[in-house]
Amino acid sequence: MSPLAADRRVSGTRTAAVLGNWRHPGPAHTALSDALRRAVLAGSLPLSTRMPAERELATALSISRTTVTTAYDTLREEGFLLSRQGAGTVTALPRSDRAASAPMALGGEEIVDLSIAAPTAPPELHRAALAALDRLPAHADHGYVPHGLPGLREVVAQRYTDRGTPTSPDQILITTGAQHAIALLTRTQAGPGDRIVVEQPTYVHALDAVRSAGARAVPVPTGPEGTDLDLLESTLRQVAPRLVYLIPDHQNPTGACLSTEARAAVRDLARRTGTVIVGDEVLTDLTLDGPAPDSWAGDGRNPRVVAIGSMSKSHWGGLRVGWLRGPAELTTRLALARRSTDLGTPVLDQLIAAELLSAGPGAVPSRIEQLRANRDLLVRLLRERLPDWRFTVPRGGQCLWVDLGVPVSSALSALALAHGVRVVPGPAFGVDGGMEDRLRLPFTAPAQVLERAMDGLVLAWAALTGGGMRALNLPPGRGAVTV
Known part of the structure; x- marks a missing residue:
């Protein structure tokens, strides 16, 4: 393929959405080139993507064309953009003698993709699929079920009840995965310019949902103990957000869990401020050490507390079935709102999910055992081979949130790809970049x-520590340091 071959094009409007709040003190063209470079390294602007024309991007960002031209010129010099008259400008990674001589995979193997935190399908899936096929004739009517199959809603409601949150089926909306639930809730609760509070760092595609709704994400820091509750409360009072999105259990990417006391405090905050606070529980079932976390919704009586779950992490990502638990009025409103994008989750997938969930609570035991063994292996390998990297061993979830000690995450992700590993750098998990010293594994x-x-x-x-940053043409002061 030609170096300038582009298999996709991104518009000026979409580029502006990807960049988000890109401005920082100093020349505008420097801030823009920094933001574009970060987006390429993080994968937000995929490689071989045709960029918008300079005039188009200038209009979308409400800046001068000269600013865009200067930023593009900088990135062309560094190798992050390639241009040819009549062929446009496409994204790329810098070429160097070091990078060019590095193998694209080790020992002829395919690239290891650690950009996706998802296991393979469990053996139980096959049995559940066969049982679901046997049940399918009883559901062979028109097949449109915006609320979800009654049987599956009953199973999900019972799971909440068993965890101490009494729930009726009319409080459950079945969605096409948790991401669908997040996007649907975001779109109906907020519009252009509205504020949505999120953790920093947080789930990448939750940020995508906020941007797609035209809303503005307002970050609140989260650490080993979970969200900073004092700052969360002050933020809610100052910005009056339309929604708060949290991951209370085995947070992605930090692995943190909110304590029982912290959950109660957040529910009380939702009551006192009248703010809808959603807890994403897709990782709740992946507790590897100690007792499982308390139910996010508590006694279930607070109408401002919403829970989201799915089959993707506990069972299989290819089974696109999720759910939302909230007041019956909310689930009905969301079922009506979803008609603009779909008319219901596939019936066969719902029947498979019902079979799996009816077989026992939580994830399949073999999944927990394998994740625990994998976690312990990765911890040992990091301590033996990269001892300067720091991290907290999570008691559940699917990843480690590593502190590299220096702000080189994006540069490391670019070099790692040349050595056969795809990883997502820290800035991808933030509202406005930053976190260049972090890496999710x-x-x-x-x-x-x-x-x-x-x-x-x-x-x-x-x-990288031997001078690879110079090979990547990352100038001082732009997210790269000499180590």
Whole structure:
């Protein structure tokens, strides 16, 4: 393929949405080139994407064309953009003698993709699919069920009740995955210019949902103990958000869990401020050590507390079934609102989900055992081979949130790809970039794959600390340091 071949094009409007709040003190063209470079390294602007024309992007960002031209010129010099008259300008990664000579995969193997934290399908899926096929004839009417199949809603409601949150089926809306639930709730609760409070860092695609709604994400820091509740309360009073999105259990990417006391405090905050606070519980079932977290919704009586769950992490990402628990008025309103995008989650998928959930609470036991073993393996490999990296061992979830000690996450992710490993840098999990000293490392892959990934990360880190940042043409002061 030609270096300038582009398999997609991004508009000026979409580029503006990807960049978000890109401005920072100093020349505008420097801030713009920094933001575009970060987006390319993070994958928000995929490689071989045709960029908008300079005039189009200038209009979308409400800046001068000269500013865009200067930023583009900077990125062309660095190798993050390639241009040719008549062929446009496309995104790229810088080429260097070091990067060009590095293998694209180790030992001829395919690239290890650690950008997705998701395991393979469990053996139980096949049995559940066969049982669901047997039940399908009883549901072979028109097949449109915006609220979800009654049987599945009953099973999900019972799961909440068993966890101490009494729930009726009319409080459950079945969605096409948790991401669908997040997007649907975001779109109906907020519009252009409205504020939505999120954790920093947080789930990448939750940020996508906020941006797609035209809303503005307002970050509140989260750490090893979970969300900063004092700052959350002051933020709610200052900005009056339309929605708050939290991940209370085994948070993605930090792995933190809110304590029982903290959950009660958040529910009380929702009551006192009248703010809808949603808890994403997709990782709740993946508790590897100690007792499972308390139910996010508590006694279930607070109408401002909404819970989201799905089959994707506990069972399989290819089974696109999720749900939302909230007041019956809200689930009905969302069922009506979803008609603009779909008319219901596929019936067969819902029947499979009902079979799996009826077989026992939580994730399948073999999944927990494998995740625990993988986590412990990754922890050992990091301590042995990259001892300067720091992290807190999570008691559940699917990933480690690593502190590199220096702000080089985006540069490391670019070099890692040249050494056969794809990883997502820290800035991808933030509202406005930053977190260049952080890296998310999932432990969902098999042991031998994690070991190959570690080989590539060690080589990439050695290249970076040995001058690889200069090879990537990352100038001082733009997210790169000499280490």
